[in-house]
Amino acid sequence: MKETGRVKAAPRNQEWLLALLPVFPLVLLVTRLWYASGQDTQTLLLLVQSISPLGLLSGVLLTTIWVLPALILGGRVLGTLYSISARRSSWLVRAAERLPGWVVLLAVVVGVFSWQLRFLPTLAMLSTAAVGLLVRDRFPDRRELRAVVCYGLPVLIAVLSYAVLWPAIGAALAARDVATAILLTLPPGATVLLTGPVPEASARSLTHGIAIVIAIFTPFLVGVVVMKAPILPLTALQLTENSSSRVLVGYLVSSDDQMSTILEREGAVSFVKNSAIHSRVLCPDPGAVPGTWVDLHGWYVEQSVVSWLAPTRPQGPVDPRCQGRSSD
Amino acid sequence: MAEEPVDAETPAEEPTAPVEDHGSRSGPPPESTRTADRARPYRMRRFRLLAWIALVLAAVVVGASVLWVRASPTEAELWEQARLIGKDKLRIGVKGDIPGISYRERSGSDVFTGFEIDIARMIAADLGFPSGKVEFLPIETEDRARMMATDGKGKPVKVDLVISSFSVTPDREKKPAIGFSMPYLYTEQSVITRSGYLGNITSLGQLKDMKVCTLGTSTSEQELAKATKATVTGKNLLSDCVAGLKDDEFDAVTTDAALLAGFVNESLKSKETAKRLKYHDIALDKDEMWAVNVGPNKALRTLVNLSLYRSCADPHDQRWEKAYEKHIGSMFPDVPPHERPPMGVAQPEQPCGPPPEVRRWPWERTFPVREGLSR
Numbered sequence: 001m002k003e004t005g006r007v008k009a010a011p012r013n014q015e016w017l018l019a020l021l022p023v024f025p026l027v028l029l030v031t032r033l034w035y036a037s038g039q040d041t042q043t044l045l046l047l048v049q050s051i052s053p054l055g056l057l058s059g060v061l062l063t064t065i066w067v068l069p070a071l072i073l074g075g076r077v078l079g080t081l082y083s084i085s086a087r088r089s090s091w092l093v094r095a096a097e098r099l100p101g102w103v104v105l106l107a108v109v110v111g112v113f114s115w116q117l118r119f120l121p122t123l124a125m126l127s128t129a130a131v132g133l134l135v136r137d138r139f140p141d142r143r144e145l146r147a148v149v150c151y152g153l154p155v156l157i158a159v160l161s162y163a164v165l166w167p168a169i170g171a172a173l174a175a176r177d178v179a180t181a182i183l184l185t186l187p188p189g190a191t192v193l194l195t196g197p198v199p200e201a202s203a204r205s206l207t208h209g210i211a212i213v214i215a216i217f218t219p220f221l222v223g224v225v226v227m228k229a230p231i232l233p234l235t236a237l238q239l240t241e242n243s244s245s246r247v248l249v250g251y252l253v254s255s256d257d258q259m260s261t262i263l264e265r266e267g268a269v270s271f272v273k274n275s276a277i278h279s280r281v282l283c284p285d286p287g288a289v290p291g292t293w294v295d296l297h298g299w300y301v302e303q304s305v306v307s308w309l310a311p312t313r314p315q316g317p318v319d320p321r322c323q324g325r326s327s328d
Numbered sequence: 329m330a331e332e333p334v335d336a337e338t339p340a341e342e343p344t345a346p347v348e349d350h351g352s353r354s355g356p357p358p359e360s361t362r363t364a365d366r367a368r369p370y371r372m373r374r375f376r377l378l379a380w381i382a383l384v385l386a387a388v389v390v391g392a393s394v395l396w397v398r399a400s401p402t403e404a405e406l407w408e409q410a411r412l413i414g415k416d417k418l419r420i421g422v423k424g425d426i427p428g429i430s431y432r433e434r435s436g437s438d439v440f441t442g443f444e445i446d447i448a449r450m451i452a453a454d455l456g457f458p459s460g461k462v463e464f465l466p467i468e469t470e471d472r473a474r475m476m477a478t479d480g481k482g483k484p485v486k487v488d489l490v491i492s493s494f495s496v497t498p499d500r501e502k503k504p505a506i507g508f509s510m511p512y513l514y515t516e517q518s519v520i521t522r523s524g525y526l527g528n529i530t531s532l533g534q535l536k537d538m539k540v541c542t543l544g545t546s547t548s549e550q551e552l553a554k555a556t557k558a559t560v561t562g563k564n565l566l567s568d569c570v571a572g573l574k575d576d577e578f579d580a581v582t583t584d585a586a587l588l589a590g591f592v593n594e595s596l597k598s599k600e601t602a603k604r605l606k607y608h609d610i611a612l613d614k615d616e617m618w619a620v621n622v623g624p625n626k627a628l629r630t631l632v633n634l635s636l637y638r639s640c641a642d643p644h645d646q647r648w649e650k651a652y653e654k655h656i657g658s659m660f661p662d663v664p665p666h667e668r669p670p671m672g673v674a675q676p677e678q679p680c681g682p683p684p685e686v687r688r689w690p691w692e693r694t695f696p697v698r699e700g701l702s703r
Contacts, residue, residue: 193379323413
């Protein structure tokens with residue numbers, strides 16, 4: 001049977017691969033617990049027993065949701081770029097073409113809300129490039145439409161971006177923050193060059209090279225992010241045992257009417273009688289302090305729209321108990 | 329993964345020369361236009377390729393800078409690095425015999441008062457140690473560099489901080505065992521004599537042929553050795569020098585003005601004129617900068633600097649100012665202003681250094697005071 005299009009070029013009965021999709025988060029979850037238990041099987045079993053998989057899964061999804069727009073948009077742009085540059089099909093092109101438009105649109109919306117401010121110009125660049133390449137691919141004869149979408153729109157977005165972002169760009173340059181300056185400056189200007197084909201000879205190595213690098217590094221990146229994300233609340237318990245007082249700082253695994261189970265930061269598990277607990281305090285997460293102070297009218301570049309709009313709790317003084325000292 | 333040529337829906341383009349599909353396909357264009365049309369898309373495509381390569385390089389640079397350029401540590405990370413987590417008490421070496429600066433009340437239990445004690449409490453509070461978790465231990469002048477104090481039973485104890493009128497000097501800064509924080513007080517060198525001394529001493533040269541006492545291993549001793557050939561006695565405790573001065577063992581005592589002022593202030597309360605002391609302001613334009621010795625613990629030094637910086641940069645933080653006013657600014661209450669030390673005994677403003685490299689919340693521009701712990 002003659003193939004009628006590049007989209008339908010590879011019906012290879014690979015649907016079973018879809019079954020592997022849930023495996024990745026599952027592996028991540030178990031690895032996270034194994035990491036938290038300090039590679040001790042007994043501790044791992046205790047954690048598995050005590051931790052709600054649904055809660056943990058939602059925690060992992062929330063910390064990694066920003067990856068999805070990057071993968072979807074990146075795949076779409078690279079696939080379409082190769083398709084219009086070389087007029088050939090490949091696994092990348094097929095993957096791009098199989099992504100429904102609404103999925104791409106949803107990915108952009110998720111990106112807008114979950115990406116940090118400093119990555120939003122990149123999101124705008126990828127979205128505009130995806131639209132431009134789509135127009136070239138689908139409407140090769142609509143010259144006016146192409147002029148508007150592939151040249152007019154990127155230039156307009158670049159001008160708007162620079163107009164809006166210039167205080168943050170200035171602040172990043174003043175703070176010698178190279179990464180932020182590049183992230184805010186380069187993508188808007190480069191967008192107009194991403195809406196068309198590249199030389200056919202280099203198209204494959206460029207698009208597939210980038211796609212393979214992304215495919216290889218993303219699981220590692222996600223893994224690192226998940227490993228660093230807290231899964232249990234860090235608490236400090238002030239204990240009174242045999243008329244002496246000591247403070248136990250660790251992650252609260254579970255608590256029933258008799259005992260509290262604490263996973264200490266060094267990995268050891270302690271079971272504490274509830275009657276010995278004199279006081280308990282929730283310790284702040286020290287890892288959330290941003291690395292750069294560059295901001296756009298009070299919107300710090302490491303904040304996403306959601307985190308910018310949501311109210312924040314003012315940082316109070318750290319309780320001495322969180323430093324392993326009794327409070328009195 | 330195999331590449332498959334697509335034939336069915338490929339637009340009618342030249343198979344050999346990829347063309348920017350922007351032209352109308354109605355009718356063959358003239359030869360010259362076709363050549364130009366072919367060249368332009370190629371240039372454009374190459375240009376786009378360069379843009380893609382630039383973006384990839386930029387992504388590498390951004391990724392590398394995120395991975396390798398370590399942001400400054402947070403306060404919590406510094407606590408961890410400074411080994412303060414789980415530490416039950418903060419031991420601070422202080423002088424203990426200097427009225428107004430660091431004085432140990434002899435009556436009753438060990439109660440320390442003075443400017444340096446208040447500064448020590450401020451720093452300790454910022455490090456997460458409330459008053460009850462701070463232990464003050466008397467330290468002798470010669471032991472300040474090695475940070476060894478003595479506890480109540482006379483046993484040597486290593487302290488975490490030395491806040492003991494320790495002046496910053498280039499020689500001391502070179503020693504690996506000494507780690508100075510930013511200064512917390514500027515003072516100068518001065519001389520005291522018995523109140524019966526006629527005339528004013530305005531330079532160290534005037535101490536020639538006098539019996540002078542000062543603190544051993546102090547900056548004053550070195551200055552004195554440079555300036556004069558007086559008979560110099562170095563003592564470990566300034567109170568011993570002052571006692572010797574009162575008992576006619578010495579003719580003069582020289583060291584930092586802020587240290588001597590307290591003794592003069594105390595002596596003026598005495599009804600015996602012979603026991604009263606006289607303060608001389610000498611013309612030496614060298615500032616003595618007192619700083620905290622934290623030893624080789626760099627994270628602890630950053631935390632101490634953070635506390636001092638908070639105190640000087642935040643206009644709402646009046647802890648230093650209150651300590652100064654309470655202990656130094658209020659000296660000589662009964663002395664008429666014209667008889668007081670002319671330039672004061674110490675600079676009434678807190679010295680302020682650059683902000684320490686600590687990652688913090690952007691809205692903490694001036695590092696707010698840790699309310700509730702320190703006051």
